[in-house]
Amino acid sequence: MAGPMGIPMNDPALILFQLLSPGYPTGAFAYSHGLEQVIVDWEIASADDLRIWIADILAFGAGRSDAILLRVSHAAEPDEVRRIDAIAQAWAGTAERLRETTRQGAAFAGTTARVWQIHLDATSYPVAVGRAARMLDLPIDLTVRLYLQAIAANLVSAAVRRVPLGQTDGQSVLAGVSDLCAEIAASSIGLGLDDLSQSAFAAEIASMRHETLQPRIFQT
Numbered sequence: 001m002a003g004p005m006g007i008p009m010n011d012p013a014l015i016l017f018q019l020l021s022p023g024y025p026t027g028a029f030a031y032s033h034g035l036e037q038v039i040v041d042w043e044i045a046s047a048d049d050l051r052i053w054i055a056d057i058l059a060f061g062a063g064r065s066d067a068i069l070l071r072v073s074h075a076a077e078p079d080e081v082r083r084i085d086a087i088a089q090a091w092a093g094t095a096e097r098l099r100e101t102t103r104q105g106a107a108f109a110g111t112t113a114r115v116w117q118i119h120l121d122a123t124s125y126p127v128a129v130g131r132a133a134r135m136l137d138l139p140i141d142l143t144v145r146l147y148l149q150a151i152a153a154n155l156v157s158a159a160v161r162r163v164p165l166g167q168t169d170g171q172s173v174l175a176g177v178s179d180l181c182a183e184i185a186a187s188s189i190g191l192g193l194d195d196l197s198q199s200a201f202a203a204e205i206a207s208m209r210h211e212t213l214q215p216r217i218f219q220t
Contacts (some may be wrong), residue, residue, distance in 0.1 A: 012138045
């Protein structure tokens with residue numbers, strides 16, 4: 001069965017790879033999640049530095065919390081989504097993080113609604129992805145794994161442009177956190193809003209400091 005524009009709706013993996021690919025127009029390339037600040041501070045100058053930083057973001061920061069928010073949004077009824085999104089936005093620790101998640105979420109929702117002809121409200125990014133996965137009947141476990149990998153891939157892309165870091169080193173870093181993405185996705189099964197927590201304080205502080213960084217190439 002083919003959907004709009006001949007998209008094979010019977011292959012959820014292909015749909016997910018498209019939704020979470022670097023080419024999907026969410027504007028993700030413009031955001032570094034505070035990474036630009038720590039690069040400027042010379043706290044990240046190698047592939048090993050980057051791998052450790054990304055692993056902490058995934059395990060203790062936005063990675064784990066977004067995985068929970070995505071699952072909760074996928075399981076929610078339509079009248080619950082606004083409350084979940086309010087919590088998701090409140091969970092953004094800085095003004096830049098709030099801008100990052102709401103702008104990417106709005107861009108994701110707008111594109112996805114038009115391409116697949118579904119009604120998808122503009123929300124924070126994990127909520128929008130969760131709702132799209134529900135409406136398109138996509139497997140939630142695979143959705144969460146690929147979402148986490150997309151977070152890591154965007155941070156790698158930012159580092160390749162800003163450190164600078166070679167593309168091969170960047171891909172090695174991404175491969176080095178792939179098992180962690182799978183572990184976090186699995187550990188988020190059955191968790192709810194009461195299980196939200198974050199302890200990636202260095203990333204939050206970097207995001208706050210980035211608000212006044214000049215010159216800069218990323219919005220966050």
